[in-house]
Amino acid sequence: MLPWRDMVGEWVFESAHVQIQRHFDERYFHRWLKPFIKRVNPVIYIWGYKAPDYFIEYVRAQGVDIFFLEDGFIRSGPEDDSSAPPLSIVMDSQAPYFDTTRPNDLTDLIANFDFEQDNYDEVLAQEILDYYVSHRVSKYNHQSYVDVTPIYGPKNKERILVLGQVPHDDSLKYGGGKDFTLLDVVNKAIKENPDAQIIVKPHPMTLGDHSIIRTLTELDCLILTQSIHLVDALETIDHVYTITSLGGFEALLRGKKVTVLGRPFYKNLCKTEAIRHQYFLLCYLYSQQDYCVTLA
Known part of the structure; x- marks a missing residue:
């Protein structure tokens, strides 16, 4: 512990x-x-x-x-x-x-x-979301900035980012994702976007699985093996694929199209034109910052 x-x-x-x-x-x-x-x-x-x-x-x-x-x-x-x-x-x-x-x-x-209630300030909610995005805030914020331009190369086609997760993670087990693997996500992304550049960001804990890395290489995917902040990895990306990763939600907040194979809490947001600042407000109200911030 x-x-x-x-x-x-x-x-x-x-x-x-x-x-x-x-x-x-x-x-x-x-x-x-x-x-x-x-x-x-x-x-x-x-x-x-x-x-x-x-x-x-x-x-x-x-x-x-x-x-x-x-x-x-x-x-x-x-x-x-x-x-x-x-x-x-x-x-x-x-x-x-x-x-x-x-x-x-x-x-x-x-x-x-109830977003119609008097104390919901839509303008303020949008301003907070804009601040969150413009200041590159994410769940994890300790990684240094990485310019992905030389890594991704010139953009001459649609870019797809596949976000990996730890196999057997609880979010997969309880989020409808236990029957899917990273390769399932990659194959779906390739099938639905045959002419796109496929970029794969495996979870750091899975980079030691050489068989997966070899298979991804054979599929002509660009594999991000270095430590890259999610916000940096999302630069110039058009579409994100994942199973249940919270990174999919962060991509939605940044206006990216997202496809999930599991059923994370934000799945319906992937299918609709829902107002992003509403979901942002609710999820960060739910995240109780009052308890810990003074100790950090």
Whole structure:
């Protein structure tokens, strides 16, 4: 567990709390946790789905208040690395936002928010989105600027960017993407855009898979093996393909056409002419920056 996660209690709890390491077995659960939950009726916070399924199912069945925590949609600042505390977190009372097999607070917010209400300032929302885009803000903001012009070469055809993900990631498992691979996404992009330049940005954790890299090379794809900020990678891109990556949502906010093979929370935005600043506002309201920014 990352050291900063010991501070989570300081961000979200207003009273005494007990922090339990997620690596416990069923014996510990039945002997200690079940009696504790029945006696105390606590509020329970879980990072993502990093708890056994039987524990989550039991807690839900008991009607105990539960919140699922995740990195917020702005994770790191320019001086941060992966070990730094997040600049924002998400707290969802139903399920992590990447789980689209069941309702969650984000999908409820998107479905039910009344944009006609008096306190919604459309001009301000658009100004904030413009600032976000013009200042190159992303989920991760610690990477140095990279000019992709010499990497991509002259643009004389449509450009497609394929965003890879970590296989077996929870967002794939719970977002309708577990049956798809990076090669599936690439092949779909090639089939639907036979005359385009196909650029593939694999997840850094998968670059060691030489068989995938070799196959992508044989498919005549440009593979981004160097560390490139997503905002830089999106420069001059016309269309983005991915499974469930949050990078697809960031591409939408920047006016790119996006195709997803899974069912991430933003899938409907890919199909419609929805007003981007509305989705932007809701997703960043959902991302609770108040809790962490003073500690970062």
